[in-house]
Amino acid sequence: MMPDLGKYAVTVLSSYGVTLVLLAGLVALSWARHQRVRRALQQAEARTGREG
């Protein structure tokens, strides 16, 4: 299944590895921040009795 990347295997796999780590990190951080802010706003609105 794995293609034969020949002498450039490290180069190609490193490119894919770095890209996937950066993209996964960006998505994970964006989602975690989104959830954290959503919860904080819900709590603040519950405290004050106001809604967005």
Next chain:
Amino acid sequence: MSIWEYANPKKFIATAQRVLPWVATGAAVALIMGLIWGFFFTPDDYKQGSTVKIIFLHVPAAMMAINAWVMMLVTSLVWLVRRHHVSALAARAAAPVGMTFTLIALATGAFWGQPMWGTWWEWDPRLTSFLILFLFYLGYVALWEAVENPDTAADLTAVLCMVGSVFAVLSRYAVKFWNQGLHQDSTILKVGEKDPLDPAYYWPLAVCIAGFILLFVALVLLRTITEIRLRRLAVIEARERLGS
């Protein structure tokens, strides 16, 4: 119905939340399909060997690194002219996404350049202008963080965005302006010319580009919702402090 209705934060969030799952699913499907197609099912290039598979990461990331400035420029101009807060926050939300794409383009370019050019880095017009573009992103994000008043921050970053956008255009056409570097001219726009990209690479690349575009849209929507909520949270907390 007018597009300016979406300047209302509640309306924007409601619409973005409806659209987001579809865009995110489309991004995931296109990226998984495009990258599997490109990595597993494309042949080696007769000159570049298996390093040609880096094209499926490098080109879409570089395209979006530049095109993110177009989106940021439009939303920044809308802020400057019409003072819609959602617009300024959308520009703010897009910057870290564009910055990450720029970093991917720089990293994959270095990995690709080492075996093909014999160097990880060269002060070539395209490479250098991309590094400066990355620094513009860093400056833009830092400026948003540094200025306490959100409207002042939006004004200042909008001006910086205009300068950054000019640089993004320069970066896009750097190869044409200064035809003396290592980096080649655009690959995919050569279709129909004498040296087009082979269809074996063109179609998986098109799917990957669609995946990167959809991922950008999904992340900008998600992060804009977060920025709007953060702004509202700050208002509530300020009111609480005044009331206590």
